[in-house]
Amino acid sequence: MAAIGSRNGRLYIDFRYQGIRYKEYTGAQDTPANQRAAQQLLKRMEAEITLGTFSYLKYVKGGAKLGHRAA
Numbered sequence: 001m002a003a004i005g006s007r008n009g010r011l012y013i014d015f016r017y018q019g020i021r022y023k024e025y026t027g028a029q030d031t032p033a034n035q036r037a038a039q040q041l042l043k044r045m046e047a048e049i050t051l052g053t054f055s056y057l058k059y060v061k062g063g064a065k066l067g068h069r070a071a
Contacts, residue, residue, distance in 0.1 A: 013042055
């Protein structure tokens with residue numbers, strides 16, 4: 001199950017893909033409008049994961065965990 005969280009006033013998305021847990025910061029401040037936007041993003045990501053069309057690099061700039069099977 002994926003979730004939106006906040007740390008030090010910045011939003012992050014916590015999700016699993018191919019058995020690996022990812023916690024990626026969005027860079028956005030924790031505001032109600034940004035939380036709604038992050039929730040929409042998360043729904044899109046979850047749909048793509050379910051359909052098998054998810055691309056980690058499409059959503060995560062730099063891809064810190066790219067070496068861990070994510071493609």
